[in-house]
Amino acid sequence: MKTCLIVDDSRMIRRVAGRILKDLGFETSEAINGQDALDKCLVDMPHAILVDWAMPVMDGYDFVKQLRLLPGGDKPTVVFCTSVRDVERIVEALAAGADEYIMKPFDSDIIESKFALAGLV
Amino acid sequence: MSAEFEHSASSLAPTYYDALRRLTLELAGVNLGANHAFLIETRLARLARREGFKSLDAMVNELFQTGGSRLAVQVVSALMERDTHFFKDKSSFKRLREVVLPDLHRKRGGGRVRLLSFGCASGQEAYGMAMTVHDMRKQLDGLKIDIVGVDYPSQALDRARAGRYTHFDVQRGLPIKSLIEHFDPVDSDWVIKDHIRNRVEFRDIHLLSKLDSLDQFHAVMFCGSLPHYSAPARVRVLRGLAGLVKEHGYLILGDGEHLNQMNFGFDRVGRETGIYTKREIIIEPEIDPSLKVSNGRTTFEKTKKKRSSLN
Structure with a gap:
């Protein structure tokens, strides 16, 4: 079963995204910020990561940059899931190593579509 | 009121x-x-x-x-109105990208090619074709491609002409790289950029009416609608499409769609279903009754029309 780490400081978003991803056949785990996510990735690298941008302690952008430097950190497919919709910021996210990008609000169709585009479903 | x-x-x-x-x-x-x-x-x-x-x-x-x-x-x-999204029929776009466009480029070189999105609804298919052409522009060097989208007059067709899509529309089927390359954010929506919009023209037309005014196309995409037509309407619409596709031109149907027993002058491309080429029309000349040979039988040779249909 494929694994997906959901990184978001909102419990509600983690819960909603988790339910959608379980329906898509993923085993999910959660992190509340970028640092928490990095710690979890060091222990067990997931197949996919759904990550918010604005979070306390470490934001999603810094997390992705550091993730890609970790041993095996090039493997997970990273999908941003954020309210940030400026084109310049989207370009920065892709340059940092994101594979796809979801703009909130999202629904199950959007997550399924984006995960399909990223080759995950 | x-x-x-x-x-x-x-x-x-x-x-x-x-x-x-x-x-x-x-x-x-x-x-x-x-x-x-x-x-x-x-x-x-x-x-x-x-x-x-x-x-x-x-x-x-x-x-x-x-x-x-x-x-x-x-x-x-x-x-x-159909619930549609960008690149909905993945295998159809794969056929466009891997079979149809390279073949048209090979045959047409630096010529002009016309593509049709038949039943284009809110325009995602026609714009998807334009994005595909744009992404393949180096490979299709010299080929000038015009894309037409047709459907009944509707709010959906108005949206197609405006090229303006919601946050939800652009996140279904469209890779993020395509979104930022081909769209501009405007208020809470996304608007198609001119380099894509200028390739596409939308026309309202009754899809079961005479389609002569559209002239002919080198390839027609007709995806996702065929199963919804009644049997008589299906025959009528496919007969209409047969007249719209140039000889040796292509008809691309949606994922899992195919022509049944009646082929409407189309042949399958290899073993694939869902993609067809229009058969060459063989014109039989009128028989001159004065041309009698000694055995009393009238003879004639079938004359093949010149293979210039794609010119």
């Missing part, structure tokens, strides 16, 4: 559902199915509000009492 729309009166009398289904079948050849009451009400309520009716009932009453053809077309178009 009042601008104040009565939401509470947006539920239709049950007898109207059957009448609307019959109207859609007669005008457009499309079976709406039996369990679409909610869909019918939602789509028609939006149209009734836009057309300035006081309620949904008021619009449907006027439709069936006065029999106005403009309103009938608007109603049927609204009922037939």
